[in-house]
Amino acid sequence: MVEALSMGINMVGRDINPQIAIGARTNIAHFGFTSEVTLGDIADITEHYDVAIVDMPYNLYSSITPEEQFAILVNARRIADRVVIVAIEPMDEMITEAGFTIIDRCEAKKGLFSRHLMLCQ
Numbered sequence: 001m002v003e004a005l006s007m008g009i010n011m012v013g014r015d016i017n018p019q020i021a022i023g024a025r026t027n028i029a030h031f032g033f034t035s036e037v038t039l040g041d042i043a044d045i046t047e048h049y050d051v052a053i054v055d056m057p058y059n060l061y062s063s064i065t066p067e068e069q070f071a072i073l074v075n076a077r078r079i080a081d082r083v084v085i086v087a088i089e090p091m092d093e094m095i096t097e098a099g100f101t102i103i104d105r106c107e108a109k110k111g112l113f114s115r116h117l118m119l120c121q
Contacts, residue, residue, distance in 0.1 A: 005033040013037040014045065017057075042075040052080035056087040066094070073098035085118045095120055 001024055004011040012035060015021045024037045042054075054076050057064040069091070076083045077099045085095065095102060100120035108115050 001035060001037070002027055002031050002033065005035055006031070011035055014040055014042065016041050042072055042079070045075070045079050047079065049080045051082045051084065052076050053084045054086065056085065056091075058088045070094055070098060073100070082119070082121045085116075085120060087116050087118075088114070090116050091118070 001011050001013050005028065013021070013024050014037065015024065016039070018039055021037050021039045028035050028037070054072060056069060056072065073083075073085070073091075073094060076085075083100065085091065090105075092102060095118065102118050102120050104119040106117050108117060
């Protein structure tokens with residue numbers, strides 16, 4: 001969110017994890033920006049957006065089942081025309097099943113940690 005706000009992009013955030021939402025608000029304020037970061041499930045969003053960025057839960061901080069991942073993707077499809085999906089592994093089959101087409105992708109590496117970024121519409 002900080003990166004988008006620094007470029008003048010109108011950005012709002014939402015997370016189901018209270019610690020993540022608090023951390024996001026703290027980071028945004030630290031860099032002198034203001035933006036809404038709400039606590040809640042993507043399934044409860046009623047607004048529609050041009051683009052959504054979905055950072056899939058992973059590792060020790062948030063466990064998630066494949067069914068829960070799929071529900072996130074289906075709701076992302078419902079609320080946005082384009083979605084950037086960030087995940088620890090490719091999710092091509094699930095992304096396609098949720099109604100998206102992957103139009104671009106890359107893998108970002110930092111040491112032994114890597115993230116897959118997929119631009120979908």
